[in-house]
Amino acid sequence: MNLRRPLTLVAAGAALVLGLTACGGGGNPVAGGSSQAPAAGDTIRIGSADFTESQLLAQIYAQALQAKGVQVEVTPPIGSREVYYPALTDGSIDMVPEYTGTLLQYIKKDATETAPDAVYTALRSVVPAPLTVLDKAAAEDKDAVVVTQAFAQQNNLKSIADLAPLAANVTFGGPSEFQTRPDGIPGLKETYGLEFKGYTALDAGGPVTVKALADGQVQAADLFTTDPSIEANNFVVLEDPQNNFAAQNVVPLINSAKATDQVKQILNAVQAKLTTEGLLELNKTANAPDKPNLDTVAKNWLTQQGL
């Protein structure tokens, strides 16, 4: 038995496996995804939260910048603010679409401002360097407490305050992070005295929350006001007279090192065109049954707006 031959073959085998890895890796896609080193000086790496509207906005910003010759890169959707915000501060990404009210409360837990301009002014003063926010859009997408029409009629519900006597029998559904956020369950308890029977962690205003509410697995849920499925399912958005939910205007949060005058100008032009109705329409298009590509939806919107 020749025992040397196998050795060379083992080496060949190892080379094969290594080669295979290398083939699959054509062009180092790992670095293309989202790697540790901050993007090259001129590339802006745009992240997003894990819901469709955020990904759409990321695409809109990216394509508007690209059209004017700015290098951009869109990362895979990241998750909740609690995860993507640290990714912004450690330089993994450079920019993310944000909402004024919740961002303000994330940075400054005891913020009390609720009106759009007040929230925006307060936000500008607390965003820590090197991060900065650009112009706020007119478009607003708020968290809202939503119930089914049947449940609203049966209990004569108009505002969140009307839920108080029922809360002990109500299971609330929403994204996991809503349980701990200041304007989430703690806020509802403080502002309206709601103490729910239980909390079911679903998704961030997505199809799972809609399904759970429609099927009665939860009786009240946190959805976003620009969600077309609220109308499609005849859900009722409960009024928020005490302003538990602050104004939520769309605003880009960006690393100021990447926010050159040109970049600011391009993005602020986009901001000027974003309206709440426009956002609702964008979500409706994106959720059509044939699930159009988000980049196509974004592109069509930009063309339509003349951007």
Next chain:
Amino acid sequence: MSLLFSYLFDAAHWSGPTGIPARIGEHLFYSVLALALGAVVAVPLGALIGHTRRGGFLVVGIANGMRALPELGLLTLLVLLMGIDLLPVTIALAVLAVPPLLAGTYSGVRNVDQGAVDAARGMGMREWQILFKVEIPNALPLILGGLRASALQVIATAAVAAYVSFGGLGRFLIDGLKSLDYSQMAAGAILVALLALAVEGLLALVQRAVVSPGLRGGGRRSPTAEITTPDSSPDSTDTTTATPEPAGATP
């Protein structure tokens, strides 16, 4: 370090419907359902293929194919198609339980000494009697080994159910991730690992208690072993004490 354990050792997290004991209960509940469903599918199939000694390639194929199925994909798909319900979660987890159980049952039954099976046949036993009275009792160590491996897999992976809105210990991982609370995530990870190891140990004890004394390694040798290996040379008797390690069969 103490930061990592702060969630786990906070008394407030040890009571109520979202407390640690309740989450452990949910976790075990999903796991037991999935193991039961997996066993209902895998054990009869493995026993049948092992008994007929035909289609062994099928076992390898099914086991490998199912191992490759991504749990997260299965869960999200089944929940979208069937709704937020126990059934899709049970099915998705049962898929993990099948390969080790199938492989264990198959190889257990398949490897029962042909001499013992022939002897049973010679005594006039029917095929189903051979299966239930000879092959399955003899295969029990390997079947239970498969169950242990399945339980380990299912318990470790049941955490993913939290992503599709279920409870269990995965809740601590997902909620911890969403609010970037490392001590909560650490609590979830530690508890899942401890639970998996505890169940594994428990099943090892069950395995000891249930397996026929004649099949245990060491100690007295079973009469069947003497009959079925009449021509064994003296030094080969030593090797019979080295019982196969069942859990290692399917990592």
Next chain:
Amino acid sequence: MVWDWIPRNTALIWGALQVHVVLALIPVVAGLVLAVPLGWLASRNGAVRAVFIPAASVLYTIPSLAVFIVLPAILGTQILDPLNVVVALTIYTVALLVRSVADALAAVPALVVAAATAMGYKPGRRFVSVELPLAVPVLIAGLRVAAVSNISLVSVGALIGVGGLGQLFTEGYQRDFPTEIIVGIVLIVLLALVVDGLLVLAGRFITPWARVAA
């Protein structure tokens, strides 16, 4: 199924597949490189074995999601760094292979080792040219399990914003879109089968004596 979603998204799918392959296979190679010396130590030293083998089983019970999330805190890496996934899967691979390597080396007949020693092989060379090649079949079996389970586990990385085919699961789930999830599952299973087949072939190729015996 919305079939035309596939041609509309070839760029997304292809990109995710590439990232997936890299993230799944680097740990297999790295794990193999680490597991061989560790397994060798475990096969020679009872005390080492008594520590490694149970430690490996414990590691295997920690949910992958937990490891992905906790690693940045331990390694000091960034949260979105794909390195977290690579390191986590390498740990699993090592945990799985150490046992295989130790068992395979322990199973090399003492007579063969003695014969090689008598032929004048020094321990280092004997290990590389005699013991290791004889351990290859068991090693390949372990590698197959590790590769297949890595390919499936990489998808969990999508929960922490790391790319790969798992992205199709999270996105499909958010958009209530089964087609996207099915595409991801099919690709992952196909990828696993291809890699598994390649490992079987590689195993046959490097152990010609096994074919002769069969």
